[in-house]
Amino acid sequence: MxxxxxxxxxxxxxxxxxxxxxxxxxxxxxxxxxxxxxxxxxxxxxxxxxxxxxxxxxxxxxxxxxxxxxxxxxxxxxxxxxxxxxxxxxxxxxxxxxxxxxxxxxxxxxxxxxxxxxxxxxxxxxxxxxxxxxxxxxxxxxxxxxxxxxxxxxxxxELSVDRIPQLTARAAEFPLDERLAGQLMLALHQSGRQSGALAVYDETRRALAAQLGIDPSPELTRTRQQILTNSATPAARFELPRDVTQFTGRTTELRYLLTNADGVAAIDGMAGIGKTALAVRLAHQLAPQYPDGQLFLDLHAYTPGSAPLSPAAALDKVLRAIGVSAIPDDVDERATLWRSRLAGRRMLIVLDNVADTAQVRPLLPGTPECLVLITSRQRLAGLDDARVLSLDVLPPRDAKELFGRIIGEERQIAEPGAVEEVLRLCGYLPLAIRLAAARLRHRSRWMVAHLAGRLRDQRQLAELHAEDRSVATAFSLSYEHLDSPHQRLFRLLGLIPGPDFDVHAAAALGDISLPEADRLLEGLLDVHLLQQPSPGRYRMHDLLRAYAAQLAKDTSALGQLYDYYLHAASVAMDLIAPQERHRRATVPSSDTPIPTLTRYEEAAAWLESERTNLLAVRDGRFTSLLSAILWRFLYIRGHHDEALTLHTRAVSAARESGERVLEGQALCNLGMCLERLGRYTEAVEHHEQALRIFRETGARQLEGHALNSIGVAHSWFSRRQKAMSYYRQAAEIGRETGTGVLEVFALDNLGIELAGLGDHEAAIHHYKRALAIARDELPYLQGHALDNLGRTFTQLERYDEAREYLTQALEIARKWSNRTFEIEVLNSLGEAARGASDPAEALALHQEALQLSEETGLRSELARAYNGLGQAHHDLGDENAARAQWEKALALYKELGVPEADDVRKILDIE
Incomplete structure (x- = not known):
């Protein structure tokens, strides 16, 4: 081009x-x-x-x-x-x-x-x-x-005094142009230079007479007379700042404001979000609709080194801007005069950097023909009938466009990954993006990746500055306007380990009551030092969090937060897996009240909303206890990668503190996680270490669970007799200690091995024993026995019975939100559907299992889903699709090192 x-x-x-x-x-x-x-x-x-x-x-x-x-x-x-x-x-x-x-x-x-x-x-x-x-x-x-x-x-x-030099030069170039002469006369009159305006008229009159032999036009003569009598309508003032040349995005916001452009519109948002840029862009677009002038007034609510303008001082400025020289002393009289002078005029007024409603209310015109655009870091809830727009950060696409406009498209295209990281570290905040891009623009030898590294190295705020502008300074002005309680909570919230939080966490962190925490959080929300992504949840912009953390010198309050988290997590797990209390660490109650948790659904919802926060804590003691509390939730919800990280840290933390039982629990939990990820050899090693610890410490119930887990790991390698010996030991400990959940799992697993050996009747017997115990004591564990019964009846080609059991199992999996088990049952149902000559249904079920497996990282079930999809495509006559799915299954089975790989090799006729 x-x-x-x-x-x-x-x-x-x-x-x-x-x-x-x-x-x-x-x-x-x-x-x-x-x-x-x-x-x-x-x-x-x-x-x-x-x-x-x-x-x-x-x-x-x-x-x-x-x-x-x-x-x-x-x-x-x-x-x-x-x-x-x-x-x-x-x-x-x-x-x-x-x-x-x-x-x-x-x-x-x-x-x-x-x-x-x-x-x-x-x-x-x-x-x-x-x-x-x-x-x-x-x-x-x-x-x-x-x-x-x-x-x-x-x-x-738009005629302003700033254009006098240009008008003068043009008038010299075109001395016979009366329209040009009239504009120069009005501009000079507006600047207070009446004699200069009249001199322009005289010069034009002489030029017209000398060169054309005519007198000035009636319009030019009328302008001279109005200047002489001071009766000319005061020239409109057009004082909008220059539009931002690199303005990017905000299409939706502009559309909303443009379609509601009358009366008063207030734009609020955090420091650096781009409120003024948006207001100025909007004002320029609307300017032609307000021919009587456009005014811009900075009220200095958050200006370094300046006190906010009082309403009286602000009124003095705007009155003088429209040509009023005799200004009353009383603020109410000034406001009345301001409204009277605006009556019948169409003016656009931008009131920037407003502190609160009280500061701006006297400046509002009394006529609907005028438009007032207000920007503030404070939500101006007291402005009646104002349209309010709260700005959020830029969407990633707009942020990328803004960054590229400043540094140049070539540099942006050369390092797309680094650009995305810089934008993420800037939190998509326009001010931060501009400052980061300015650093690059003035450092031509820097790669974008170099800047990303500097931002990543805990120096975001130090890097985001240019001359007299910086993100930290913008934030500090908001912070300094807070009272002491708000400042204290703001600092402490910078210590929150995860991305968001609720009022209970804030109360625990601040050691304050829930009503007081609610009041302070809402106050911080009103001045955009907090955001509210959903009802009841709060978060800080990443850069604000970094700023708050710098201010937080005392981190002792974290202990109160951790106690609250552990207590609430323990209560939630008692609702989700009540029969496994013996496998969870005991923690004391918290001084801070926890949310209402009386039902399974409430407990699961709370754990899901707080999961990221809980897992982000790096305290060793907390991590060990959390591993022993949260393992079952992470397991059933399919958060296997997160569980791997937590339990690995917990093992190290427990070893450092010398807490043997917690170490054994963490090893056992880590082993189960490794099983689900297909790392069976490692899983056996961890379970055996845990077993030794439990035997040494006399933790009999935990010993039984370790035995059961070792059996499961051996089962994956088809070491059936070895696996069954561990299951029988586990079942015996379950009966001995009255631990029903342990006996149920052991019986289920024994049944699986018996079915694999071809003894289906014995397998069904064990499953039904497990089902009977679960129905009496552990209703949420019935699903595993039902799934195993369904699989066995599929092998026996009794497909109607299989589907009946599996459908019940799926209902239980979904009722208890056990995603890991849901995937297993979906694959089982797919296999039953294929046996019943319903390949289309099998295809749909395995596809659903595939999607959930990919989301949770459950590789063994992912391979099973690929295998099932291959069988379904084969039955439907699509051999190419079938082979593609089988090849994926084979690759996964080979990585897992399990015997199923041989079965798929035979299908593909691969040696």
Whole structure:
């Protein structure tokens, strides 16, 4: 894509590089075609425009040579011969001349000053500078007139004292233009220079008389009279700050505000979120609708080194801005005068950096014709009838676009992964992104990955600064406006280990009551030092968390939080697995009340919402206890990777503290986790270590569970007799100690091995014994016996009975939210469906099991799902799909080192 610039020296730019367009005649040919882009220019016209009335003898040959060279140096531009001439096809917006004309026309249609400014900004000097032919001179004069007309039309929309130098220069260039003279007179009058305004009138009058023999027009004479009598309508003030050139995103927010643009709109959000940028962008877009002026006032609520403006001081500023010189002393009288002066006028007023409702209320007009845009870090709940918009951080796509605009697309494209990491470490906060990008822009030798490393190295806030701007300074101003209780809780919340929290955790951390914690959290939420992702849950922006953690010197409060977490987790697990209390560590009650947990669903929901926080704690004692409390929940919900991390840390922590039983529990839990991940050899080693510890410490029930787990690990290697010996020992300990859950698991597992040996009747007998115990004592454990019965009846080709048992098992798995067991049952149902000659149903069931297996990392069941899908595709006649699924199953079974790999090899006929 080539961009052409004609409004100055002739330039063509491709991929950021200037193209050498050759000598003057060749450039003149190109200009002629570009001025008439997408129109046929006859050969004779080209000759006349390039050489004038007397072209040289071989001008045609030269013209064809120039055209040929232009095609070579501009291969992406179409220059073709048509109907006795040539046409250059190009997007008009790639030629600054045509873009200028389009923008100017749109600006006139919409009354948008911003579009005029964009059009005029395209001019870099005299059009076609360096080229001179009679035709080009005529076009140049026409374009200069168009430029002046655009400037004058723009001035009619927005005339300010800042434009006096430009107007003066233009008036000297066009001394007979009365419209221009009138605009200069009004601008000088607005600046208080009445004599200068009248002098412009006199100079224009003399020029008109000397050169045209006429008097000034009635409009110009009327303007002079109004200036003389000071009766001219005060010139409108247009004081909006410059629009942010790199403004990115906020499409939805702008659309909402644009469609509700009347009365009062308040934009709130945390420091650095882009409130002012959005308000200014919106104000520029709406400016044409408010011809009586636009004002911008910073109320300095959060300005370093400045006190917030009082309502009286703010009213003084806005009254003087609209031409009032006699300002009353009383603030109420000023507010009344302000409202009276705005009556009947359409003005747009931006009140930036507002502290609270009390500061801004006296500044609100009494007329609906005016629009007030307010920005604040505080939620201004006291503003009646105001439309309120709370800004969030940028979506990743918009954040990436903003970053790329500042550092350049080439650097961004070169390191996409590093860019994404920088944006994540900046928390997608616009201020942070701008500052990070500025660091790169001024350090050309830095790679994006280098900046990512510096941000990652616990130095986010130190890196995010540029000259007088920094993220830390922006945050500190919000913090300093808090009272002492809010400051204390804000600091402590920086210590929260996970991403979000509730009022109970805040109360525990602060050692305060729930009502007090609720009050303080809502106060921090109102000033955007907290966010509320969902009802009852709070979180801090990552950078705010880092800032709060820097301020938190005393970390002793974490002990209170950890006690609360352990107590609440223990209560929740008593509801989820009540028969396994003996396998959980005992912890004392917390001083902080825990949430209402009386039902399984409530307990599971609380553990799921707090799971990340619980697992993020790095305290050794806490980790050991949590492993012994939370293992079953992580197991049944399929959080196997997280469980692996927790239990591995717990083993190390328990060993360091010398707590043998906790060490054994962590080893046993780690072994079960390794089983589910298919690491069976390691699982056996961990279980055997745990067994030794439990025997040494006399932990008889835990010894039984370790024996059962060792049997399971051996079962995966088809060591059936060895596995059964462990199960029988476990069942005996279960009966001896009255531990029903242990006996149920052992009987189930014995049944599995007996079925594998072909003794289905004995297997069914063991399953039904387990089912009877579970129904009497452990209703949530019935599912395993039902699943095993279903599998056995599938092997016996009694498919209706199999499906009946398995359907009951699936209901139990889903009722108790046991995702791991749900996957197993889905695969079992798929195998039963295939046996019952229902391959379509089998396909659907295995597909569902596959999806859940991928989500939970349950590799053994994932392989089983692939195998089942292969069988279903084969039964449906799709051999290619079947083979693809079997190959995936084989790869996984080989990685797991289990005998099922041999069965799949036979299907695929692989040695």
């Amino acid at each position: 080539v961009e052409f610039r004609l409004l100055g020296e002739i330039e063509a730019q491709q991929g950021g590089q200037l193209v050498d367009l050759g000598h003057a005649r060749q450039r003149c040919v190109l200009v002629t075609l570009l001025v008439e882009a997408d129109q046929v220019v006859q050969v004779d016209q080209l000759l006349d425009r390039v050489w004038g009335e007397r072209p040289p003898t071989r001008a045609r040959d030269s013209l064809y040579s120039y055209l040929s060279r232009l095609r070579q140096i501009l291969p992406d531009v179409d220059i073709v011969r048509r109907s006795g001439g040539y046409v250059l096809s190009v997007d008009p917006d790639l030629v600054d001349l045509h873009r200028f004309r389009r923008l100017a026309a749109e600006a006139r249609d919409t009354g948008d000053v911003r579009l005029f400014d964009q059009a005029l900004a395209l001019w870099r000097g005299e059009p076609f500078a360096g080229l001179d032919t009679p035709w080009l001179a005529d076009v140049r004069e026409t374009l200069n007139r168009e430029r002046l007309a655009a400037e004058l039309d723009r001035n009619d929309l």
